Amino acid sequence: MLELATYFIVLFTLQLMVILQGGSSWWFNLIWASFFVALFLGRDKLYYPPDHPHVKLRRQNIRLWLGLFILLIFFNLYFSIYVATQHQSAITSFFTGQVFKGGSAWEEKRLDHMAHINQRHEHVTLKGTIRSAVDIDGNRVRFDLKVETINGSPLSQAEKVAVTHFVRTLKERERYIEVQRGDEWEGVVELTRAQPARNPGAFDYRRYLQQRGIHYTAYVRDLGNIRSRPGVVDQLLNRADQYRLKWIGQTEALFGEQTASIVQAMTVGYRDELDRQVLEMYQQLGIVHLLAISGLHVGIVLGCLYLLLSRLPLTRETIYLILFLVIPVYIMLSGWQVSVVRAGLMAMAVLICFFFRLRHHSLVGLYVVYILILMVNPYYLYHAGFQLSFATTFALITVVPKLYPLLPGKSERLQQAVAVAVVAQAVSLPVVMYHFYSFSPLALLINLILVPLYSVVYIPGAFGLTLVSFFSLDLIRLPAWAYEESLNLLHRGLEWLYRLPWATVNTGQPGWWWLILAFVLLVILGRCAELRQKGAVGLVLACFSCLLVLQPLLPYLDRQGYVMVLDVGQGDAIVIEAPYRREVVLIDLGGQLAFYQEEWQRPSRTFETGRDVILPYLRYRGINQVDKVIVSHGHYDHFGGIQGLLGHISIGMVLYPPVMPQSDFERLWLTRIQEKGIPLYHVSKQDHWGNNEIQFLVLHPPLPQGGLAKQTHNLHDYNLVLWNKIYDTTFIWTGDVEEPGEYQMLDAFPWLQADVLKVAHHGSHTSTSEPWLAQIKPQVSVVSVGGNNRYGHPDREVIRRLAESGAPLFRTDHHGGILIVIRPGQYSVVPTLQADREQVQ
Structure with a gap:
């Protein structure tokens, strides 16, 4: 069952990659044919004599195979339609249709005008609904606007535009302070196509927006009317934004500037105030996951809450229900980050199984959440956070239980901690190197020390101290001071490590052959651990280490x-x-x-x-x-x-x-x-x-x-x-x-x-x-x-x-x-x- 589900997920992912890349149809035929090849190779598991006691299981397996095959075809159609719709722009159709209706040279003029739109467009008046939180940073205001009309004429379909407004006066900036998601906005803007990556290895802003269904950016030239009209859903999301901002304000009242920014990142995923050098240090040392809300943070929140609720006169089912209701609230407070959504949905699935006393397997829950998130936005497949979250979770579920008994030592907890650190680092390194072009040789050792420390002290402390501070700041001044001083001491040690010349190694972006080879070695590692081949596990880890060393040496060849x-x-x-x-x-x-700017105009970065x-x-x-x-x-x-x-x-x-x-x-x-x-x-x-x-x-x-x-x-x-x-x-x-x-x-x-x-x-x-x-x-x-x-x-x-x-x-x-x-x-x-x-x- 699990092997079949895993195989299906592999084919599902390959099929989605082909669709997103615009691959030819013969790739789909190859993927579907491999499904039947696997069916033929596993035919011995599907054949039983008519009088065999497991003959019903055979029928169930055949139905399961056929059902998964039908699902592959369904997902092919679903994602093909999604991508085709995503690439269409109602704004482009509006301009080409408005400017060139009729005429013998329509197509030639249309192409000329499209080239003009791709670079820069004349000023137009947009009117629509704000569909994101309004980000105010110095004199720059940014938000997503769902455009409904251009110059008073309706679009065939409302389309999102990324709006940026460099306000000229403090009074103009203050107009945005009370603006929320769902409000109606109108203004004169200059429409442009977002800039692609202008240098190799740089951030591709155009691709990033296209994956969110946004084809144009708008720079405001004259602000018009802003009218409040949020719907029920918008009011709920705005309320979550307000609570999040209140939490952020409370951390700033409790801690110093640097500690507050770290607590904000660890608790609600807010990084805007995080010092860039601190963030870069965490990234380069391979511990940025401690600041990115993930399954670790969700598990700590639910675990602490469970311990508190279990001391109250509540039934276990009631506790499960309360935890189930808390999860979506926390997902909203954390800004809908992919890693939080993944961990939250998996936790909700597990709680449902606990509540109804159903048998469950973490891997099946992971696969279901994986498919659901990609159905919402298939382009998440290319996001580094999405890849790290699911790849690491998959490896922790499948490999760690088989690997840790093979490690030397008498302490089972220490063996598990080492296995978790080794597997998490091995799986995440190819992803990190592909997206960020570097890794830290110290990452394994640092994670072995800091993950337990943050799990036991700093993450629960961040939640606990901030929560108690809402009732009494004076009561926790001393614990907050001790928390902050210990964290500052820890950071001084990390800064010393970061300054070492070999603390981080720039590897360059690995080629596909390197990534495939790394993936194959990781699969072999999992298989060897499952077969309990201790010597083979050591050999595979040695080969993987050699592959890591080879990548930064390639330019010298x-x-x-x-x-x-x-x-x-x-x-x-x-x-x-x-x-x-x-x-x-x-x-x-x-x-x-x-150029000189007044203090209120200066951005955080x-x-x-x-x-x-x-x-x-x-x-x-x-x-x-x-x-x-x-x-x-x-x-x-x-x-x-x-x-x-x-x-x-x-x-x-x-x-x-x-x-x-x-x-x-x-x-x-x-x-x-x-x-x-x-x-x-x-x-x-x-x-x-x-x-x-x-x-x-x-x-x-x-x-x-x-x-x-x-x-x-x-x-x-x-x-x-x-x-x-x-x-x-x-x-x-x-x-x-x-x-x-x-x-x-x-x-x-x-x-x-x-x-x-x-x-x-x-x-x-x-x-x-x-x-x-x-x-x-x-x-x-x-x-x-x-x-x-x-x-x-x-x-x-x-x-x-x-x-x-x-x-x-x-x-x-x-x-x-x-x-x-x-x-x-x-x-x-x-x-x-x-x-x-x-x-x-």
């Missing part, structure tokens, strides 16, 4: 070189990986200047290029050390990203132009670099380094007389320019050099040419002169530039010169990050936002 011109907006950041990963060089660090763009890409590529950081010059759009990198990734050395710091920002961060023990060198014309596969030569600027330049009215005069060669492919990295610098290089290096030219100063008219292009003769040109920037970069004259030179132009504002893959004798350019690959020999 790759003979290709990689150059990534990252999309950092109006700035430069270029990551160069030498063949066989013999060197990693980062040229410039990007950076976006923040601001964008930082180094932390939010460069560091995720380095993790995606499995880079654990940058050997050289080359700063072309000290302007913020080339050096600002150092704030998010320093202390978060190992840096071998920093190369800087031959000029003293010209701003307070430069002085501050160059000092911090040296305080970290990172060597700082000033380089100038003719400096060079390299090996057989990769070489660098500094072309500009020359070393000033008397050493470093003390002051300069134009920092671009001392901008570093480098010639770079990987195998036979040559590059020139220009930074923001201007025409006088170009002429100096042409005079000093008459042989100078390059296959790939980084267009200087984001395409400004002050650079990229015709004589420069005439000598360099680039085959490809790349410009790093922000979309719709206020400088008008790249300049039209520069674009014309590049077009006349015959070099195709790749722009980060159009193509996103631009990857150049170098092999001996050839290279290819792969834009992130373009499927086509341009192969240049």
Whole structure:
């Protein structure tokens, strides 16, 4: 029975993946055919002689097989219709129908207009119903709006839009404070398509919204009317939001800022106030599940409540009923997180079995909840939290009971704790590495210590202290102080571990072959544990460990070189990986200047290029050390990203132009670099380094007389320019050099040419002169530039010169990050936002 149910779930999952990916119909035939192959292989279990006492069981098994097969076909139809509906947009149909009704060239105009909608649309008036909680963060207000009319005309079907409003005044912000789910909202907005991932490994906001059935984002230009009209369901959800906010406020009154944010995360899943560095520390050390409400937290809540209720004069059935009613309330208070819904539904199923004294198996309950959640939204299948929650729970149910007796030791509880930690880590690691590109070698040991500690002390303490504080804050001041001080002490220890150079390893995103191999090893581990083959279990765990070690070593076996011109907006950041990963060089660090804001306007989290763009890409590529950081010059759009990198990734050395710091920002961060023990060198014309596969030569600027330049009215005069060669492919990295610098290089290096030219100063008219292009003769040109920037970069004259030179132009504002893959004798350019690959020999 359980084997059949498990096989069905595997086929169900494969079928759903094919549907979500838009696979061909022959995949369905293959999946369904495998169902009958399994039936044939297991025919001995279905055949009994007519006089056999279990002949009725045979009939039941056959009916079960046929029933599951019919379910597969049903789910195929259900999810196919769901996905087809999800991809339709009533807003797109509205615009194409309104603008182009009739006409001989309708289809051509429709496609042109669709391309326009995909980028940006004119201002329109939307009217609809708010379908989410209103998130207010500084001057930014966000919510989902179910749009019913556009410019007064009704849509064929109401459609959700993600609305963002950057309010201009405090009075305008206060209008949203009382706004709730279910209220009617009207305003003038600018409709756009959400941004896709603009760099490899980055968060894909467009895909995230599409999986929620949202095709457009709306930026408010003029706020109209807001009218309260919540229905019964909305009132219930709003009441849950209010209780959640009240709980959050109580934790802030009871604890300090950092402890309160951790208690909020552990009790009601609220992470908005959680310090980003603390959250990153938990993630990198592999213990973030302690802050994400899951079966552990639900079990603790129900267990503590059961102990309290069992001391009252209540029957066991009454206690089960009370616990059953508490679960959906807690799910609502925790924000409907997938892991809570999964744990809550499973607990409700178990309580029903207890109440009616039915036989049950946890695995069947897990499968039922799995299918129910995917029927609500099949795209949950791709969510990291969903995958971690169900994969880990499945492994704990099936493997741990068979594994722990095989472990050495006399204490059964210790054996179980070790088995739980080993199995949970082994199952979660492939998922974590695929989604987050790193893991901690210390995770197993830390979890062995912290999971029992949090289960016994910190999670129950968070619930208990907060609950009692509603009755009397003074009564628990001392216990709350002890709780907070012990948690702070624990965090200081975790911070010490986190700062160790080997505490986390960036592995890069594993390929499918690696994931399949890891999955096969985990299945073999479970089978060996079931057969009680102790030696085989140890061998499989050793093979799995070798597979983990292999992943971060793979780049050192790759003979290709990689150059990534990252999309950092109006700035430069270029990551160069030498063949066989013999060197990693980062040229410039990007950076976006923040404008002055009043205190009420400041969001809880601001964008930082180094932390939010460069560091995720380095993790995606499995880079654990940058050997050289080359700063072309000290302007913020080339050096600002150092704030998010320093202390978060190992840096071998920093190369800087031959000029003293010209701003307070430069002085501050160059000092911090040296305080970290990172060597700082000033380089100038003719400096060079390299090996057989990769070489660098500094072309500009020359070393000033008397050493470093003390002051300069134009920092671009001392901008570093480098010639770079990987195998036979040559590059020139220009930074923001201007025409006088170009002429100096042409005079000093008459042989100078390059296959790939980084267009200087984001395409400004002050650079990229015709004589420069005439000598360099680039085959490809790349410009790093922000979309719709206020400088008008790249300049039209520069674009014309590049077009006349015959070099195709790749722009980060159009193509996103631009990857150049170098092999001996050839290279290819792969834009992130373009499927086509341009192969240049």
